[in-house]
Amino acid sequence: MSIPVPPVPSFPPAQFTLTSVKGLSAAGVKAGIKASGNPDVGLLVSDAPMAAAGIFTQNHYAAAPVTLSRTHLARSGGLVRAVIVNSGNANACTGAQGEKDALEMCERVAKALGCPVEQVLVCSTGVIGVKLPMDKVRAGIDAALAEKANDLEAGRRFLSAIMTTDAYPKEASAQHAGATIAGVCKGAGMIEPNMATMLAFMATDWDLRAEQLKRSLPTIAASSFNAVHVDTHTSTNDTLLLLSTRALAPPTDWARHVEPVAKRLSWLIARDGEGATKVTTIEVTGAASDEAAKAIARRVASSALVRTALFGNDPNWGRFTSQVGNAPELRHPKALSCVLQGIEVFKQGEPTAFDRAAASKAMAAEDVKLELKLGDGRGHATVMTSDLGYRYVQVNAEYTT
């Protein structure tokens, strides 16, 4: 069947990337792990040990590289020299051999750099349940070590090496008083991310201790990457790393400057939902608590009925309010108002006489905002969701593990 492919959005390349961060080199090479022949081994290396913190998948079937990177972060006290990444194979559900292979990847990098093995982190993404082709991986690592550089092109090659089903490269950056915050990520279909996995790498040249990164990363993720994971359906390999090369003195509000970069990266992932045509930001206010707001926002964002209405530009307030009405966290149903793209479609528990055609037209945008205003308290939460269209079905019905 012929399903129209929504136009792939294009975004101007970020002005800075990971290699713009002082002391950080990168590489991306073609090792032949992917059948497509695209780049599939990426490497990040810092001149001196950098501080690192990570957030990893909560899935019970966490892949071997996830388990190993967690261990290495703990053993090294959050001081690392390198991150080695491969795409095309997730090294998940691969048993004891998978654990050995992940360790060998770190050992090979550590040996070349002359650092302890626990100062190397590893990430994999791609198909699961298939053993890594280690001959190709070894050659890829050696080539990446040989080619690593600290120019913009090397950073871009790293980015291309971590991509799998992504429709476009995902990067974001900012500068503040001479310091750089840069990030790249990969991932699509984030509402319930599939085996394709979400990987994100952010780095800054501020001199932050691992403890500081660790303390702030959950807050940064809560308003960005974790605001997209609406079903808490994390994949086996999901990894978010925040690195600091410790070159410059940081401002006290450093985390505030990292947040927009994280938000932009996660928006780019939501926008790349398979077949998605837009990102809808769902904002719940006036809930009994922040937790209640989050639960309600997620309930609305994960509904297939809501997501198809968003795809169809259907200002179907019944879908939105019905999902809120199902939430056990709701206290005063009659107080609910619902604002879609600035148009009030439901007020104090009843539908308004809004212009349906105008609302539908307003929904045909790349950024859609749905405000759900409750009368239960002061709790609020924001989540992002992608719409669910024909291409989503095609991509997922025909995807093979």
Add this chain to the structure above:
Amino acid sequence: MSIPVPPVPSFPPAQFTLTSVKGLSAAGVKAGIKASGNPDVGLLVSDAPMAAAGIFTQNHYAAAPVTLSRTHLARSGGLVRAVIVNSGNANACTGAQGEKDALEMCERVAKALGCPVEQVLVCSTGVIGVKLPMDKVRAGIDAALAEKANDLEAGRRFLSAIMTTDAYPKEASAQHAGATIAGVCKGAGMIEPNMATMLAFMATDWDLRAEQLKRSLPTIAASSFNAVHVDTHTSTNDTLLLLSTRALAPPTDWARHVEPVAKRLSWLIARDGEGATKVTTIEVTGAASDEAAKAIARRVASSALVRTALFGNDPNWGRFTSQVGNAPELRHPKALSCVLQGIEVFKQGEPTAFDRAAASKAMAAEDVKLELKLGDGRGHATVMTSDLGYRYVQVNAEYTT
């Protein structure tokens, strides 16, 4: 865009219907509420007061007829003479006028039958947020009262009058030692039932007290209608009624004979998921508790990724196991085995070398079974889900409240 419509399944008409139950008459008439001109007012009347129990939507925005029927059941002590139903308009989110209209429907039937108003229950289904066209409703009620009869055709007319987006009529029946258990229902897209609502009416001529019906109905629903509502996303109007005309002495295990009728009705609803091509029964065994099993089964059943894989006949064990792996209720991930249509695709935490083509072929069936065997305890649960295909998107993206 041209989306192929999956063939509409046809099922042989049930041998018995509601009017086969001793003492029960029915009617179904065209009142002009539906733009299509199809029947839209249905009536059930018993010769003498019958015992009744109901399960209603948990949605905070329960429609006026739901609230009123709950009240009438309580006031009448579960003894009712009639149920009046309209389709084409849900009388939900209609404020005080909606409450008046629901009451007037009951009053009109009660007056004609010469019974107290609380002995009449009312159900509505259709669009929400629109006031009932009461002139048409009144004329429809009068016509239904005039035409009610206790033959098979009258029962079928009632069934046709409760349908909305249903692709086919839904009925089931059984007989046991001369007694009849019959049921009809309407509903589609049950994974997250939309405004189209689920209505189900089951009746038997056994002499059961309202208390007995009330006590057993939750158990009957748990293995049938509530096993399909995987997201607890009930609509504003969902109603399940169990009626007993009290003509014959019941066996002690009467509920055991009602269950298969309820199960068949709910299977027919799951099969009518918008654009669905099959019903998948997900059976979780070996969970830490029945509650844990239910939570895990629902998590798998409600995943858009799982449902698209089922649509595509893709034996994508990664989707199934990844959803189990996300469940906080899981204790021993390495013990998980996964059997799809009798084929073991995942064993003790690792994929097996199964024949992918054969498994895909086995999935191309109207009834698919997915067994998830845990090693956590003795808890078990079964849920039904429909697959998610192109037609689901089309129906829901182009549906208008």
